[in-house]
Amino acid sequence: MSPSASVHSAVEPAESPLTPESWGKLGMWIFLAGDAVGFGVLLASYGGMRLTSADWPSPYDVLGINLTAAMTFLLICSSVTMVKALEWLGKGDRTKCRIFLFLTALGGAIFVSLQAYEWSKLIHEGLHINGNPWGASLFGTSFFLVTGFHGLHVTGGVIYLVSIIRYVTNRQVPQASYNAVEITGLYWHFVDLVWIMVFTFMYLI
Amino acid sequence: MAGAEHKHPDYMRIFWYLAILTVFEIAVIYAPFGKATIVVLLFGFALTKASLVAMFFMHLRFETRTLGMVAVTPLVIATLLVFLLLPDGFAVAKRTAGVKAAVSAPAKH
Numbered sequence: 200m201s202p203s204a205s206v207h208s209a210v211e212p213a214e215s216p217l218t219p220e221s222w223g224k225l226g227m228w229i230f231l232a233g234d235a236v237g238f239g240v241l242l243a244s245y246g247g248m249r250l251t252s253a254d255w256p257s258p259y260d261v262l263g264i265n266l267t268a269a270m271t272f273l274l275i276c277s278s279v280t281m282v283k284a285l286e287w288l289g290k291g292d293r294t295k296c297r298i299f300l301f302l303t304a305l306g307g308a309i310f311v312s313l314q315a316y317e318w319s320k321l322i323h324e325g326l327h328i329n330g331n332p333w334g335a336s337l338f339g340t341s342f343f344l345v346t347g348f349h350g351l352h353v354t355g356g357v358i359y360l361v362s363i364i365r366y367v368t369n370r371q372v373p374q375a376s377y378n379a380v381e382i383t384g385l386y387w388h389f390v391d392l393v394w395i396m397v398f399t400f401m402y403l404i
Numbered sequence: 405m406a407g408a409e410h411k412h413p414d415y416m417r418i419f420w421y422l423a424i425l426t427v428f429e430i431a432v433i434y435a436p437f438g439k440a441t442i443v444v445l446l447f448g449f450a451l452t453k454a455s456l457v458a459m460f461f462m463h464l465r466f467e468t469r470t471l472g473m474v475a476v477t478p479l480v481i482a483t484l485l486v487f488l489l490l491p492d493g494f495a496v497a498k499r500t501a502g503v504k505a506a507v508s509a510p511a512k513h
Contacts, residue, residue, distance in 0.1 A: 220467075
């Protein structure tokens with residue numbers, strides 16, 4: 200048994216087979232499950248609205264997918280820098296961990312900036328929340344709602360990442376922040392996972 | 405065992421899988437397949453990518469069953485939701501097939 204495990208059982212006497220390795224991790228997973236239902240409802244209702252509409256525009260003709268494909272790639276890259284940050288922290292290299300956490304936050308910030316650029320371009324072309332020149336007005340509504348909800352998650356993630364860099368810096372030993380960084384990673388990968396779904400359902404199909 | 409840092413999988417390999425699947429997704433929409441085939445393929449690619457992220461980046465593969473069950477719950481709810489919405493969607497789609505204007509008049513039940 201590792202030292203952290205013995206500390207854990209000391210503070211948690213009523214350990215059962217269901218007791219998680221980390222309560223924080225379980226907490227994050229439960230939050231993410233709830234959040235996933237939120238996104239699931241948004242995407243399912245998007246599908247419902249699209250199916251019942253006879254003049255739904257073709258998303259890849261209106262939205263264009265070149266920029267979004269690049270944004271998808273960027274988010275995948277930022278997921279890789281996130282796991283690298285955790286890997287380096289596990290090896291005890293706090294400096295490399297912080298560099299990779301910073302790169303992850305940077306990736307997220309660029310993603311949100313590109314999304315802002317995309318939104319302003321589309322708004323300029325006539326895509327509004329209450330109507331557009333291509334067909335069903337709900338097309339714009341659902342587009343801004345779903346990508347906006349995801350964009351807020353990315354923005355929150357960037358703030359989360361920046362604060363976790365501070366947290367890692369302030370611990371006395373690098374390993375003390377391992378669990379917290381892993382939990383941050385869960386959130387960040389979830390945001391990536393949701394984007395994979397949003398990109399497929401709202402841009403490609 | 406418990407509390408120990410789990411082994412790190414080969415993240416770069418997962419990265420390449422994700423990148424290649426993204427290229428496939430974009431290639432598929434220009435492929436000369438029927439709409440239904442494209443949708444099924446895209447859905448398959450997206451699910452594969454999401455599973456790769458959850459299993460390896462989020463370490464679900466190396467976690468306890470409790471966490472796995474928490475993670476699977478929204479998937480079950482989402483699947484139920486699709487089957488709740490689809491029949492209604494198909495019914496309306498069938499009724500309004502070929503009649504573009506019909507959609508603007510809400511169907512009376």
